[in-house]
Amino acid sequence: MGFLKLFSRSSAAVQKLPSGSFTVDRDGNIVASTVSSSYPADLLREISREVLTLFRDARAAQVPMTEFNIHFASLQVTARELRGGAIVFLSPKTTATSH
Amino acid sequence: MEQRHKVLLLDDDPELLEMYKEMLGQLPSRPEVHTATTGPRALALLDAEPFRLMICDLKMPKMDGLQVLAIVRRRFPELRTVVMTAVQDEEFRSRAYALGVDLFWLKPDTHQNMQMFLECLESLLGRDHEGGFRGVQSKSLMDIIQMECLSQSSTVMRITRGSLVGKIWIQGGELIDAEAEGARGEAAFRRILEWKSGTFENLPAEPDRERTIHKSVNGLLLEMAQALDEIANPDPASMEDAEHRKTVWRLSTLTREGADWVVTAPDKGKPEGWGTESEAELGRWMKQMMETCRRLSEKIEAGPLSHVQGKTIERRLVLMPWTDKSFLVAWPLDADPGKLLEQTKKLTASWDS
Secondary structure, three states, rough: HHHHHHHHHHOOOOOOOOOEEEEOOOOOOEEOOOOOOOOOHHHHHHHHHHHHHHHHHHHHHHOOOEEEEEOOOEEEEEEEEEEEEEEEEEEEEEOOOOO | OOOOEEEEEEOOHHHHHHHHHHHHHHHOOOOEEEEEEOOHHHHHHHHHHOOOEEEOOOOOOOOOOOHHHHHHHOOOOOOEEEEOOOOOOOHHHHHHOOOOOOEEEOOOHHHHHHHHHHHHHHHOOOOOOOOEEEOOOEEEEEEHHHHHOOOOOOOEEEEEEOEEEEEEEEOOEEEEEEEEEEOEEEHHHHHHHHOOOEEEEEEOOOOOOOOOOOHHHHHHHHHHHHHHHHHEEEOOOHHHHHHHHHHHHHHHHHHHHHHOEEEEEEEEOOOOEEOOOHHHHOOOOOHHHHHHHHHHHHHHOOEEEEEEEEEEEOOOEEEEEEOOEEEEEEEEEEOOHHHHHHHHHHHHHHOOO
């Protein structure tokens, strides 16, 4: 069954979910982070941008939020408002922790 | 002449694709096999014509399998999806199933394993053209439940429709409980029966399960059949009265559960609010929030949104996506945050039913 060896070839990597926390200022700059440096910086910036968008949209809707807890199927994102910026916690869910 | 099902194979290795294509072409149902080497190409093919099944690799450059599946599950909920990968990682398995894939299979390394995989694919290609439940395609879920009850079965039926999961507990031929989309009992049972297609499996019976349904299964099935009939053929004279009853019911639900206000925003149409006069503005904000979360999930491949909890200086808020709408429920600040999700699910379930 030589052809089956084809199945074991390695190819491009699948992105792991981020884990840890980081602080972002009001301009979207990441000030401090405990997220692994192997996680792409541009994706971390995307997360901060969307989190700041959530806080900004809430203020515009007259519902100023102090905290968001976003539950995706595989990841929980907790963001606390911090002087116009935010502190963001990223916790991947496993089969044992997801509800 | 019977129509052949179409299968789409997605892998970045053209050699593997050729081999799969040849093997799948020999399945008893003789499916028509198409191939794509990139996610965007696969999405373009799915847009162009209806497919029955997509088999997707995980590791691919630029757009990986989970990204493709996230888009596919949203845009083509009826498409059956299989992940075939060499990545042995529990996280990816969980994430794939969280996206609602039908099967996650490690790339076969033995002939036996390959045979089993092909048999699974053949069963996924079942011939249900007009809905029905996988395995018993010509029967509705009502028929299947009736059969289980008539045969005095004791079982737990786990029913899946895309990312929705419901359970029905049958003990000695009697329907005793149901659970779906945050609802329990009769409300959950009704919700499950509204699903027109999906898959189901029988799990071992749970004799100690608390009984929440006391009506006979036939009575409930009859009520449900009548309700579905009324929805299909509404009587204009009774519509106004029904609207009034709905209003009273919704207000009583709100008060009973202790929420401050609720806004529901349908995917299409105007938002409705109870206990607030800012439903239009809140409805717009809900849609913005849902869109931001959807974008975020797609970028980081976090899977479908379950819910968002938030806090203002006055209230705790829970945003919950539902089938074709979303709910935003405001609770007092002193409400127990650990119980908010369950309370919100309960409220939205009874509200929607």
